[in-house]
Amino acid sequence: xxxxxxxxxxxxxxxxxxxxxxxxxxxxxxxxxxxxxxxxxxxxxxxxxxxxxxxxxxxxxxxxxxxxxxxxxxxxxxxxxxxxxxxxxxxxxxxxxxxxxxxxxxxxxxxxxxxxxxxxxxxxxxxxxxxxxxxxxxxxxxxxxxxxxxxxxxxxxxxxxxxxxxxxxxxxxxxxxxxxxxxxxxxxxxxxxxxxxxxxxxxxxxxxxxxxxxxxxxxxxxxxxxx
Numbered sequence: 001x002x003x004x005x006x007x008x009x010x011x012x013x014x015x016x017x018x019x020x021x022x023x024x025x026x027x028x029x030x031x032x033x034x035x036x037x038x039x040x041x042x043x044x045x046x047x048x049x050x051x052x053x054x055x056x057x058x059x060x061x062x063x064x065x066x067x068x069x070x071x072x073x074x075x076x077x078x079x080x081x082x083x084x085x086x087x088x089x090x091x092x093x094x095x096x097x098x099x100x101x102x103x104x105x106x107x108x109x110x111x112x113x114x115x116x117x118x119x120x121x122x123x124x125x126x127x128x129x130x131x132x133x134x135x136x137x138x139x140x141x142x143x144x145x146x147x148x149x150x151x152x153x154x155x156x157x158x159x160x161x162x163x164x165x166x167x168x169x170x171x172x173x174x175x176x177x178x179x180x181x182x183x184x185x186x187x188x189x190x191x192x193x194x195x196x197x198x199x200x201x202x203x204x205x206x207x208x209x210x211x212x213x214x215x216x217x218x219x220x221x222x223x224x225x226x227x
Contacts, residue, residue: 040079040107041184043124045117045132048089048097056093058171059130062148063100065176066128070105072177076184078106081120126183131156139199144183144192148176161202163195 044066049056070078080101086094101108111117117134118141121127127138128146135145135158147159148168159167165183168176183192 039077039123040120040125041076042078042126042128042180043109043120044078044080045127045129045134046081046083046086046097047130047132048083048086048093051090051093055130058149060096060100061171062130062168062176063097065171065173066106067100067104068173069177069180071103074105079109079120079124080104080106081109081111081117084111084117126180128180131158133158136203139196140204142196142200144196146179146183162199165192165195166199 044063047055047059049059066078066080070076083089109120111120118137121134121138121141121143124143126144126146127135128148129135130148135147138145145158145162145166146168147156147162147166148171149156149159165179168179
């Protein structure tokens, strides 16, 4: 659904529809989204990879960067959003993450049925993540994002469709910190605002309908050969 939600970027096939995120659609249907004061300057979205995954070591590198960045900039309001149901993940991996987080100078947030990741994103100025689909949904909510990767992600549609200012292309701390400083300090600059608005217009679906229902109806129509 992510590829379809983002205007079918890279999908070379007929009869495709840009439907959007069903979870985000449900959130918007039940929440009144208005302008809110930013509780956090930066929100880092947690992801838990298997210990044998190459992404695991990359993630830990950026997590250490976050701890260092927060320590060097104590005046910034930085938050780390825990993955829902993280207790069901690899215990060793979670303990490793917690050990890195422990000395951090930032707020650790939980996502629950009452306060979701979407609400945390609404309360933040910049959303930072590795390859979470929440980056797409953050942009739809009008938020700046920063995608973190140590290599060029050919199949990461968010990275491929993002302006360079919204992507960290190496796992070096210098680029990580400089990109965040730039976005937090220059978000009103025309070049950044233009790039963000282009992404918003490209990715924002019509949320006036129930996306899950639309997906089901479209699937039925496709099977019936009506589209």
